[in-house]
Amino acid sequence: MKCKQYTIKVIEIGIDDSKSVIEFLEINYELLKNHLLSLKGKMDSNLKSYLEEKGFRYVNNMDLPSGRAKDITLVAPDTNTTVENTPEEEEIEELYQNMGSPLKIIKTPLRSGQYVEYDGSVLITERMNSGAKIAALGSVIALGTVEGDISSVGDCIIMPPTKRGNILFHGVKIDNESLKYPINRIMFVNDRIIIKPLSKKEIN
């Protein structure tokens, strides 16, 4: 007899109404597609057909074995509706508009414990080691191996796949398994986070 143990990622979602759940899943498709959805509440046919159409794997009202749970921040469905702008958000918005003008280029490897915080975009040509961190209000482009953490609230993150890195794009944790291309571009398209491969042509 063959016996294997797997650790999988489960996202638990409470169903208030199926429309907002569909909207939520649509926006976070890239993040959630490799998870098992554990839906709590009553499912209607709309939601069911949506889940099947998208190929989500899900269980409904199932009593799953308990595991370590953490609250995660995902893009809420209502981010595109106007939220009251706090000064901070205005600041981010302004820098976002001026993307490209402030650019920091790092040409040395970033070592464990080194922390780069920058008000614009950051380009790193060397590797980022485990324990290093870049936090940018602009985009982040990493050309070397990434084992450290990247956080960006800019246009995009361009980076190779990473096993250990903790990647946050606009506060959303990007699943490391979603970064499957040789060079990935994490960006918004119609308020949805998507991950696309970047061709060599585009780099040049």
Next chain:
Amino acid sequence: MSKVIAVISGKGGVGKTTTTANVGLGIAMNMKQCVVVDFDIGQRNLDMILGLENRVVYDMVQVMDGEATLEQALIRSKANRNLFFLPASQTKDKSVLESAKIEELLKELRQKFEYVILDAPAGIESGFEHTIEFADSAIIVVNPEVSSIRDSDRAIGILDSKSKRVKDGGEVEKQLIINRIDPDMVEKGEMLSSEDILDILNIELLGLVPEDKGVIDASNQGQPIILNEKSEAGKAYKRISKRLCGQKVPIVQPKAKSKGIVGKLKGLFS
């Protein structure tokens, strides 16, 4: 031209002190005047590994405070006339170190010796920072495992930001020793390869030292392993010392032994 070399690792227990003792002795065997300084104030070990514990009268802190002269505190090695040892204080702690006094002490040592090797304490606290502050170059000792590599990566980061040479606009030379390599495990892919480690740390390789159980016995006896002609680790330290003295010696990859390293070592020490 004298050179101050700090031996650092970040993580403890990877073989900093063993490396300091062997490399210091190795340089002395190459007919260079060399001093090894124990900077691990409060936790001195280098005296034991060099087999000089019963000769310690004065220590480095007493020299810095003017309670003893450098000549009084320096201890000549029994194994080689070119090697001297400056012990750490065992009764004080790392807080006694002051930059100005260290600079003065190192200036004095530079005048007497071609090579000044500083054995840094583990960690990245003040004791570590004081060790690297005035160093011209650093030897980073790692073991082929992730925690050791991350800690040394952090230590290199601090070296690159806090040393005086860097603050003056220069650069500190950094060289890597990968210690305690188990060739059998590397062959099976269970241990990080030297290439992977070099790729992560991105510094020059100084040498590869295989795991050798004889090192423990050598330390207990106060006879550094470099004195053992048959030990692979000893041979590795000899090559490293020659490289530090400016000779071109090719890097030797530790090879897995078909007959088992333990059996061979038992033969050595029986």
